[in-house]
Ligand code: NAP
């Protein structure tokens with residue numbers, strides 16, 4: 492994991508001087524308001540001002556960012572003469588920053604070349620400042636975007652790793668309860684899915700297990716209506732970065748890919764969409780490799796019941812139509828997962844028949 496990563500409260504103010512190593516002119520990508528509300532943008536601009544840097548702010552990155560917005564931002568950045576891209580926000584602005592860095596270095600390429608990775612020049616340097624504790628995008632070589640057909644479609648390439656990232660938990664204090672739950676459960680999903688990836692290693696498993704240990708206690712307290720202390724916020728953020736490190740090695744499993752469909756079709760937030768299938772993955776793996784599944788519960792201090800209850804607690808505020816599918820719909824969309832990497836990557840690699848059974852069991856049980 493080649494990212495130079497600073498963590499802990501105050502880390503951007505303390506180590507932000509490193510940003511100057513990447514130039515004097517920056518393209519900054521944010522969402523509409525959270526970069527300001529969280530305090531992250533103010534801190535970043537003060538750091539850039541301290542060394543006389545200049546910036547162009549592109550503050551129109553919404554959830555599930557479309558490639559078109561990344562291209563527009565990257566081209567505006569190129570016209571401005573930006574030398575590096577800084578993403579400030581949750582996973583959406585951070586992922587958009589990785590793609591905008593490709594367009595900044597290659598303003599004339601289109602969506603097809605972005606995805607085929609036929610980039611005449613390597614991306615501009617990327618610097619990331621997180622404001623949610625969930626995706627781990629700060630430390631992954633992945634940018635999840637929405638393509639021109641409206642599908643969530645990722646780029647995975649070592650060239651889009653950030654050069655520098657800041658995981659300052661104080662920027663997550665402004666997250667409301669629902670966002671804390673939806674982003675926190677995404678991080679737990681990364682840890683769990685990474686464990687059940689065919690590519691898991693001793694080190695990725697250590698990151699997964701310790702990520703779960705850090706997150707499950709405080710996130711369960713939030714699901715039960717509790718408030719978080721700064722130390723607990725910090726634990727959840729660290730856990731999300733551990734989850735990001737784990738999926739950098741392994742990628743994710745079927746819940747992420749099937750969850751993308753729920754986000755596209757219902758607008759369900761990414762983390763909740765993955766939470767829908769967490770219990771199904773655990774049950775599937777307990778059937779395939781019970782000892783290996785038990786080792787996850789032992790190493791992370793959790794259980795099948797505990798993780799399933801946490802996912803259910805996070806989903807408790809979702810409307811039934813957001814988290815259910817009819818039998819017809821399942822059959823209609825199933826072919827999209829025939830060659831999906833994260834389905835094949837799942838230990839036990841469920842084929843379409845098996846996946847159909849998992850989804851039918853899940854959704855019919857809900858009725
Ligand atoms: P997000 O889409 O970045 O942000 C969701 C909402 O949270 C936005 O309305 C945002 O407001 C708000 N927000 C962000 N930080 C806040 C704060 N500190 N206080 C108050 N509100 C705040 O959410 P996310 O869950 O972090 O990212 C999800 C995206 O990441 C999905 O597209 C997902 O597929 C992707 N993802 C990427 C990876 C990876 O490895 N790259 C892994 C998993 C998921 P503003 O709009 O004002 O900013």
Ligand code: FE
Nearest residue numbers: 626677761765
């Ligand atoms: Fe995720």
